[in-house]
Amino acid sequence: MKQIMILAIRSLWHRRIPTVLTIISISMSVALFVGVDKIREATRDAFGGAISKVDLIVGPRTGTISLLLFSVFHVGSPTHNITLKALEFAAAQPEVAWVVPFSLGDGFHGASVVGTTPEFFEHYKYRDGTSMVYSLGHVFSGDSEAVIGSDVAEKQHLALGDKMVLSHGHTEDGDGFEKHEDHPFTVTGVLAVTGTPIDKSVFVTLGGLGEIHREIGADTPHADDHHEDSGHDDPQHEGEHHEQGSFREENGKLIATSVSGFFLGAKNRMDSLNLQRTLNTWDGDALLAILPGMAMGELWKNLSIFETAMSLISFCVVVAGMLGLFVSLYILSGQRQREMTVLRAVGAGPVTIFTMLAGEAVCLVIGGIGVGTGVMYGGLYLLRPWIEKKFSISFPISGVSRSDIMFAAILLGVGCVAGVLASFNSYRAAMREGLATRF
Amino acid sequence: MDALLLKGVEFRYSAKTPRVLSIPVMSVAAGEKVFLFGPSGSGKTTLLGLIGGLFLPNSGEITVLGQSISQMSHGARDRFRAQEIGFIFQVFNLVSYLSVQDNVTLPCKFGRRVSAGFATAAEEAQFLLEKLGVGELVGKNISDLSIGQQQRVAAARALIGSPGIIIADEPTSALDEEARAGFLNVLFAQAKREGSSILFVSHDRGMAPQFDRSLALSSINTVNTPQTTPLITPLTGEFK
Ligand SMILES: Nc1ncnc2c1ncn2[C@@H]1O[C@H](COP(=O)(O)OP(=O)(O)OP(=O)(O)O)[C@@H](O)[C@H]1O
Numbered sequence: 260m261k262q263i264m265i266l267a268i269r270s271l272w273h274r275r276i277p278t279v280l281t282i283i284s285i286s287m288s289v290a291l292f293v294g295v296d297k298i299r300e301a302t303r304d305a306f307g308g309a310i311s312k313v314d315l316i317v318g319p320r321t322g323t324i325s326l327l328l329f330s331v332f333h334v335g336s337p338t339h340n341i342t343l344k345a346l347e348f349a350a351a352q353p354e355v356a357w358v359v360p361f362s363l364g365d366g367f368h369g370a371s372v373v374g375t376t377p378e379f380f381e382h383y384k385y386r387d388g389t390s391m392v393y394s395l396g397h398v399f400s401g402d403s404e405a406v407i408g409s410d411v412a413e414k415q416h417l418a419l420g421d422k423m424v425l426s427h428g429h430t431e432d433g434d435g436f437e438k439h440e441d442h443p444f445t446v447t448g449v450l451a452v453t454g455t456p457i458d459k460s461v462f463v464t465l466g467g468l469g470e471i472h473r474e475i476g477a478d479t480p481h482a483d484d485h486h487e488d489s490g491h492d493d494p495q496h497e498g499e500h501h502e503q504g505s506f507r508e509e510n511g512k513l514i515a516t517s518v519s520g521f522f523l524g525a526k527n528r529m530d531s532l533n534l535q536r537t538l539n540t541w542d543g544d545a546l547l548a549i550l551p552g553m554a555m556g557e558l559w560k561n562l563s564i565f566e567t568a569m570s571l572i573s574f575c576v577v578v579a580g581m582l583g584l585f586v587s588l589y590i591l592s593g594q595r596q597r598e599m600t601v602l603r604a605v606g607a608g609p610v611t612i613f614t615m616l617a618g619e620a621v622c623l624v625i626g627g628i629g630v631g632t633g634v635m636y637g638g639l640y641l642l643r644p645w646i647e648k649k650f651s652i653s654f655p656i657s658g659v660s661r662s663d664i665m666f667a668a669i670l671l672g673v674g675c676v677a678g679v680l681a682s683f684n685s686y687r688a689a690m691r692e693g694l695a696t697r698f
Numbered sequence: 699m700d701a702l703l704l705k706g707v708e709f710r711y712s713a714k715t716p717r718v719l720s721i722p723v724m725s726v727a728a729g730e731k732v733f734l735f736g737p738s739g740s741g742k743t744t745l746l747g748l749i750g751g752l753f754l755p756n757s758g759e760i761t762v763l764g765q766s767i768s769q770m771s772h773g774a775r776d777r778f779r780a781q782e783i784g785f786i787f788q789v790f791n792l793v794s795y796l797s798v799q800d801n802v803t804l805p806c807k808f809g810r811r812v813s814a815g816f817a818t819a820a821e822e823a824q825f826l827l828e829k830l831g832v833g834e835l836v837g838k839n840i841s842d843l844s845i846g847q848q849q850r851v852a853a854a855r856a857l858i859g860s861p862g863i864i865i866a867d868e869p870t871s872a873l874d875e876e877a878r879a880g881f882l883n884v885l886f887a888q889a890k891r892e893g894s895s896i897l898f899v900s901h902d903r904g905m906a907p908q909f910d911r912s913l914a915l916s917s918i919n920t921v922n923t924p925q926t927t928p929l930i931t932p933l934t935g936e937f938k
């Protein structure tokens with residue numbers, strides 16, 4: 260057995276260039292496969308980790324996914340508001356522990372402006388219940404104060420105490436339609452990196468959000484009516500369909516009378532479903548309450564076609580890699596005819612020859628899988644800081660999981676079958692050909 | 699005791715192809731040097747393969763050094779070949795990824811025992827290579843050797859461990875006349891020392907007188923092969 264191993268290794272070493280090329284080609288396909296898998300996993304984690312410890316998201320009656328997208332990922336904008344009465348109704352339910360309202364729709368250099376209450380930072384968690392932490396400063400306490408996400412702080416070079424001017428409306432370049440120079444905000448807090456959309460958000464009080472709109476005149480403060488879209492006469496706003504809640508003035512301060520929605524925590528998680536039903540069937544505003552976990556699941560279901568396509572492509576690449584191995588071994592088998600004859604003549608039995616050929620193939624497969632996996636993990640490890648910064652998602656590199664081992668085992672199996680099949684061809688030829696010298 | 703005895707041996711490669719060999723009787727005495735010749739395609743190489751136990755006859759019996767090859771198990775046959783039969787081919791005798799020494803000692807890895815008087819296979823390899831005039835090549839790569847040098851290394855491999863029979867399939871067809879004579883001399887001298895028989899196949903009838911006996915395959919094989927006149931003179935070998 261040792262002799263066979265030595266022979267196989269010598270033979271591989273002798274053909275080291277094709278050997279290395281074969282290993283590279285297998286490892287590239289494996290690396291791609293593993294990479295796609297890891298990225299998919301990480302994206303899933305990053306998305307799934309964007310909201311935690313919130314039992315219900317409540318908003319105007321739209322769709323589950325659109326409510327999830329705008330409330331958590333700040334994608335799209337609400338077409339309606341819900342009244343504060345809805346918030347009061349929800350807060351009055353005995354099972355409810357807390358409610359935190361939010362209003363969305365404004366932008367600041369590509370970041371979204373979220374109007375909310377200080378309790379938001381207490382209750383809204385991310386990634387398995389992690390609380391947001393301030394890398395600097397503290398929560399806002401007045402209507403001209405703002406807390407900013409880490410990404411905003413970095414990109415806009417904002418530090419504690421800096422003044423910032425928020426805009427009305429969300430645009431690509433983030434500058435909005437009109438700047439509200441009259442109401443600058445002071446940065447009181449900078450949040451640490453979370454790897455979620457929080458990093459790209461600016462948080463202000465609901466009243467502060469109202470201040471942004473105070474100067475716009477006709478449509479601000481909004482009437483306390485969530486079907487007021489027809490009341491818009493500014494064509495720009497008409498097209499944009501954004502709502503940031505509505506406000507009424509009290510002693511010179513703006514008090515929100517409607518909001519985009521609210522987050523809700525139940526005293527007992529088990530009550531979430533009941534609460535969801537209660538809110539969905541309330542005969543006040545047309546409300547939609549969703550369970551974040553389930554909504555996330557639905558979102559994934561929608562994205563799974565893309566995911567499946569990715570997996571399929573990377574799987575095909577692996578198959579191509581294995582086919583390449585098969586072809587190169589197959590071609591090689593012709594060239595090795597003479598070597599086999601010599602080995603047979605000096606007394607190597609069929610088992611020896613077959614073990615040697617198959618052993619070489621298995622070495623190539625193991626080498627390819629090993630190098631590919633190593634390169635991918637190493638690469639991800641090196642690139643992680645860059646990816647996290649660039650896409651502001653957390654990119655955890657999970658350890659070797661059971662599915663990884665399963666996958667490696669399957670690859671190994673497929674590779675070995677390809678290698679052994681190709682070797683079997685040389686083996687059969689070696690047995691059949693006898694001693695005849697054939698070129 | 700005969701070194702080699704064939705009785706009623708019939709062989710065809712597959713059911714679809716015609717019979718290649720049908721040999722009522724053939725024998726080689728111990729220590730005898732036999733020159734075997736015959737036209738191309740007549741089955742000389744096939745016969746050597748049968749004697750080496752690479753495949754079995756469809757019927758009949760092959761006895762090598764008193765042991766019936768067809769009655770051995772597969773493993774025993776492979777071991778027997780490693781121990782008792784030294785092969786030399788026309789070209790490509792050597793495993794290209796092994797050193798000269800590893801090529802010579804290769805049969806010992808599959809069961810051939812080192813000759814009496816030598817402690818290790820490497821020692822005997824060195825001795826044989828020196829006798830064959832290529833002692834200085836022992837550490838070299840096969841690819842750095844000339845064809846004549848390769849043939850001597852192959853001869854050393856065939857001779858190591860003093861196998862009972864040396865089987866040579868046109869080993870000299872790639873050598874020039876001088877190298878051929880030298881090669882035969884050392885081969886014979888070593889075989890004589892070890893008491894090995896030689897079954898030597900060649901198209902070059904000029905070498906026949908140096909052997910104890912000349913044997914035409916057609917004289918022992920009852921299958922008629924078409925008498926094809928080779929287009930290329932056999933000196934250059936059997937390029938099919
Ligand atoms: N592996 C094989 N499978 C099928 N037929 C074969 C095989 N090897 C040889 N033959 C056939 O058997 C016959 C004898 O071939 P063999 O190689 O023994 O001839 P040979 O006497 O050695 O010829 P040469 O002098 O050219 O070497 C030929 O007709 C050949 O086509």
Ligand SMILES: [Mg+2]
Nearest residue numbers: 695742743936
């Ligand atoms: Mg031949």
